[in-house]
Amino acid sequence: MADPSSYRPKPGQIPDSPGVYKFRDEHRRVIYVGKAKSLRQRLANYFQDLAGLHPRTRTMVTTAASVEWTVVATEVEALQLEYSWIKEFDPRFNVKYRDDKSYPYLAVTLNEEYPRVQVMRGAKKKGVRYFGPYGHAWAIRETVDLMLRVFPVRTCSAGVFKNAARTGRPCLLGYIGKCSAPCVGRVTPEEHRELADDFCDFMAGRTGTYIRRLEKDMMAAAEEMEYERAARLRDDVEALKRAMEKSAVVLADATDADLIAVAEDELEAAVQIFHVRGGRVRGQRGWVTDKVEAVDTSGLVEHALQQLYGEETGDSVPKEVLVPALPEDPEAVSQWLADRRGSQVSLRIPQRGDKKDLMVTVQRNAQQALGLHKTKRASDLTTRSRALEEIAEALGLDTAPLRIECFDISHLQGDDVVASMVVFEDGLARKSEYRRFQIKGFEGQDDVRSMHEVIGRRFRRYLQEKERTGEWEESPAPSGAVPAPDTAAGDGDPFDNEPREDDGRPKRFAYPPQLVVVDGGQPQVAAAKRALDELGIDDIAVCGLAKRLEEVWLPDDDDPVVLPRSSEGLYLLQRVRDEAHRFAITYQRAKRAKRIRSSPLDAVSGLGETRKQALIKHFGSVKKLKQATIDEICEVPGIGRRTAESVAVALASTTPAAPAVNTATGEIIEEDDGGSTS
Numbered sequence: 219m220a221d222p223s224s225y226r227p228k229p230g231q232i233p234d235s236p237g238v239y240k241f242r243d244e245h246r247r248v249i250y251v252g253k254a255k256s257l258r259q260r261l262a263n264y265f266q267d268l269a270g271l272h273p274r275t276r277t278m279v280t281t282a283a284s285v286e287w288t289v290v291a292t293e294v295e296a297l298q299l300e301y302s303w304i305k306e307f308d309p310r311f312n313v314k315y316r317d318d319k320s321y322p323y324l325a326v327t328l329n330e331e332y333p334r335v336q337v338m339r340g341a342k343k344k345g346v347r348y349f350g351p352y353g354h355a356w357a358i359r360e361t362v363d364l365m366l367r368v369f370p371v372r373t374c375s376a377g378v379f380k381n382a383a384r385t386g387r388p389c390l391l392g393y394i395g396k397c398s399a400p401c402v403g404r405v406t407p408e409e410h411r412e413l414a415d416d417f418c419d420f421m422a423g424r425t426g427t428y429i430r431r432l433e434k435d436m437m438a439a440a441e442e443m444e445y446e447r448a449a450r451l452r453d454d455v456e457a458l459k460r461a462m463e464k465s466a467v468v469l470a471d472a473t474d475a476d477l478i479a480v481a482e483d484e485l486e487a488a489v490q491i492f493h494v495r496g497g498r499v500r501g502q503r504g505w506v507t508d509k510v511e512a513v514d515t516s517g518l519v520e521h522a523l524q525q526l527y528g529e530e531t532g533d534s535v536p537k538e539v540l541v542p543a544l545p546e547d548p549e550a551v552s553q554w555l556a557d558r559r560g561s562q563v564s565l566r567i568p569q570r571g572d573k574k575d576l577m578v579t580v581q582r583n584a585q586q587a588l589g590l591h592k593t594k595r596a597s598d599l600t601t602r603s604r605a606l607e608e609i610a611e612a613l614g615l616d617t618a619p620l621r622i623e624c625f626d627i628s629h630l631q632g633d634d635v636v637a638s639m640v641v642f643e644d645g646l647a648r649k650s651e652y653r654r655f656q657i658k659g660f661e662g663q664d665d666v667r668s669m670h671e672v673i674g675r676r677f678r679r680y681l682q683e684k685e686r687t688g689e690w691e692e693s694p695a696p697s698g699a700v701p702a703p704d705t706a707a708g709d710g711d712p713f714d715n716e717p718r719e720d721d722g723r724p725k726r727f728a729y730p731p732q733l734v735v736v737d738g739g740q741p742q743v744a745a746a747k748r749a750l751d752e753l754g755i756d757d758i759a760v761c762g763l764a765k766r767l768e769e770v771w772l773p774d775d776d777d778p779v780v781l782p783r784s785s786e787g788l789y790l791l792q793r794v795r796d797e798a799h800r801f802a803i804t805y806q807r808a809k810r811a812k813r814i815r816s817s818p819l820d821a822v823s824g825l826g827e828t829r830k831q832a833l834i835k836h837f838g839s840v841k842k843l844k845q846a847t848i849d850e851i852c853e854v855p856g857i858g859r860r861t862a863e864s865v866a867v868a869l870a871s872t873t874p875a876a877p878a879v880n881t882a883t884g885e886i887i888e889e890d891d892g893g894s895t896s
Contacts, residue, residue: 222279226265232258237289238299240307241282248307250278253296255547257287272512273767274783278311293550294557301524313487313507313521323501324349324358326371326418331407332379332400333414335362335371342529349421349500366396367457368432369417372410373397422495422533429455473497475538476526477568477577480518481584483796484768485509485789488588489522492580495536504587508784520545527558535559540568540577592793601786602645608787609733612779613772615759619733620644624794625676625746626737627657627668628802634810635663637672638802641731642794654805666745669736673749680730681753730758737795739764739778740771747773763795822861822868829856833865844869 237257241250254260264271264279271279290296304312325338329345337358342348362373372379374389374397382388382401392399400410420428436451477492486508493501505522513521519541527535535558545551548565555563568574606618622642629635641651659671734750736742743762750758761779762771768788769778781788819830819840836854837843843851843865851862 222265222268222282225282225284227261227285232261232287233289234258235289236291236293236296237287238296238303239285239287240303240309241278241311242284242286243281244283246284248303248309249282250309250311251300251303251307253293253300255293255296257289261285261287273769273780274311274509274512277783281311293547294553297524297547297550297554301528304524305528313509313513313518322358324362324421326414328411328414328418332372332410335366335373335414335417347418348534349418363396364457365417365420366391368428368454369413369420370396370398371414371417372400374401421500473538473573474536475540475573476536477540477573477580478519478522478526479542479577479580479584480515480522481581481588482509482515482518483588483792484765485783485792486588486591487518488584488591489518490580490584490587491522491526492576492583493536494576502583504583506587506591515543516545519543520551523551523555527555531558532560535563537562538564538566540566540573542567542577542581602790605645605786605790608781608785609791612770612781612785612787613733613759613761615732617732619731619759621729621731622733622735622794623676623731624735624737624798625669625672626795626798626802627665627672628799628806629663630806630810634806635668636802636806636809637668638798638805639672639676640794640798640801642790642797645790647797652801654801656809665738666741669738669742670745670749673734673736673746674752677730677750677753677755677758681755730755732759734758734760735791735794735798736760736762737765737798738762739769743771743773763791765795768792819865819868822864825861825865829854829861832856840869 234256236253236255238251238253239257239261240248243249252260264275264285268276268280288299290299303309323338323342325336326347326349327334327336327345328347329343338346338348366373370391373391374382378389379401382392382399386402388397388399388402388404391397392402392404398405398410398413400407405413416428432451432455436448436455439445439448439451473494474496475494477494479490481488481490486506489505489507491503492499493503505525507518507521509518523539523541523545535555537559539555544565544567552563552565555565568577603618606620609615610618620643624640624642626638627635628638635657637655637657639653639655641648643651653676655672655675657668657671660667734746736746739762743760746762747760750756750760760773763769764771764778769780770788770791771778781791819825819833832854833843833851834840837846846866848859848862848866851857851865852859857865
């Protein structure tokens with residue numbers, strides 16, 4: 219590990235002008251490339267106190283052994299040079315998007331004497347016109363099959379073409395009218411190229427011209443009583459319309475635009491791009507990347523733009539690029555795009571209307587792509603095994619933690635405080651083992667105290683199960699330990715109740731984990747460890763994962779354990795923590811919604827939803843029902859005297875709500891309950 223001060227440039231040596239810089243390691247390999255409006259100001263940020271740097275940046279500067287830079291005239295040149303160097307050196311600490319699949323394109327080989335329409339994948343070739351990318355190759359073939367009726371361009375390979383020219387007989391497509399058969403001289407090279415150009419124009423979105431021309435020819439043929447030709451033209455029009463329907467109209471103003479959306483977490487990001495031409499989605503693609511550098515959404519967007527348009531020119535760069543966040547220097551990026559297109563390019567965030575609605579769809583696709591990527595990564599057995607081994611090594615465990623339990627606390631400003639427990643076995647979520655808790659020991663917001671309570675309750679239940687099954691022998695408890703398991707740990711919710719009789723199935727809380735993970739830092743870890751110590755449990759490891767910097771905290775350690783950013787162990791801990799957070803917040807929201815919907819009538823035993831609604835409908839509101847006599851309540855169909863008495867008692871015992879006040883006038887507002895049960 220190098221000391222950044224050993225290769226820090228001397229004061230005044232770095233120019234105060236735009237440029238691109240490279241960090242190299244001790245073997246002279248380029249490990250990071252960046253650009254800056256001011257090289258002096260940007261590079262100074264890397265040579266500050268290491269404690270103040272982002273963990274990823276800190277890793278990069280301590281891996282590097284030297285830094286060098288190149289001065290350029292403008293920020294646009296800096297953007298172009300940065301892209302060129304990233305492509306050339308492939309630095310390990312730069313964000314690099316990788317395709318989550320090899321997308322097929324519809325290609326027209328305009329660089330050949332007789333252009334050919336075909337499906338192509340991989341790197342783009344010079345002189346070939348591309349359309350797409352498409353999600354599936356069969357979608358391209360369906361579109362081409364419809365369009366060959368109107369634009370009979372060659373689709374055969376070079377070998378088939380030469381064989382047909384040698385024998386003087388065209389292939390089957392030539393006989394059925396879906397190829398103009400240039401191989402046997404039915405059309406000249408110029409006529410065939412004109413067909414290919416028309417095919418490209420139609421695919422580029424200029425559809426109205428051809429359809430109107432065919433309809434005009436169809437009407438003329440009908441007037442001249444050439445009915446067979448009119449019918450053929452009619453079928454051609456229908457074929458083109460069906461080809462257009464393959465891509466749905468999403469923007470009514472025939473917009474040419476690319477929409478880019480980003481879904482990200484602390485370690486990875488997914489990018490989705492929709493290519494809209496002529497108001498229709500002509501293609502879609504996606505990338506996934508590891509966030510190997512400290513980068514925000516703006517930076518991810520800029521990297522995506524560089525990769526997407528770095529090799530493109532002309533119409534391949536659309537007139538409009540819609541993004542979720544603007545790059546750090548949007549003017550320079552817009553100018554760079556304009557230079558590649560040859561005309562003005564609008565780079566902006568959609569604010570309203572159809573474009574914003576479509577951006578929501580693109581964002582949803584990005585979220586799904588990121589989730590699918592994580593699922594595939596988590597399902598790999600080798601990767602899971604490596605993750606568990608890395609966790610064991612980092613935390614100093616004797617064996618890999620095959621069962622991990624993670625706890626999280628959730629509340630809304632101190633109300634409806636709940637906790638979650640999620641379980642991962644062999645690196646996979648075991649949802650049947652998930653549990654949730656209500657915090658009952660105190661009122662208000664105290665995450666540390668809540669964590670202590672939840673850990674204590676969970677492991678008291680574990681000790682109770684061991685004692686009940688005879689696996690746990692009572693022994694003198696250490697100082698401060700709780701001598702007996704908690705027999706009243708039930709929360710009153712379906713996931714934390716008293717154990718059932720032995721029915722041959724595993725009991726809730728019966729199995730201990732090898733590792734307890736808490737969502738939080740040093741205070742939460744200390745609370746969890748204290749709860750285990752009080753129960754006399756000393757064979758379960760505890761750690762905490764702090765979300766801000768993804769640091770792993772151990773009990774009694776003043777400094778955190780920092781796992782490498784590319785560590786599969788860190789990735790697994792992050793998944794466990796995020797799942798606990800999701801499960802906790804879902805329960806908290808459901809509990810809050812139930813409280814909001816609650817009614818004083820809920821306390822009446824045996825009063826179902828139907829009779830509750832009948833009471834509210836009869837009296838108009840809970841307030842009026844509360845003012846009614848028992849005899850008046852008995853008048854409601856289905857309500858007997860005993861039930862009416864229970865309703866009256868339940869409503870009489872409720873505390874009246876504070877009166878509503880008009881904040882503008884100070885007047886007390888007399889409210890009628892609105893006829894609901896809430």
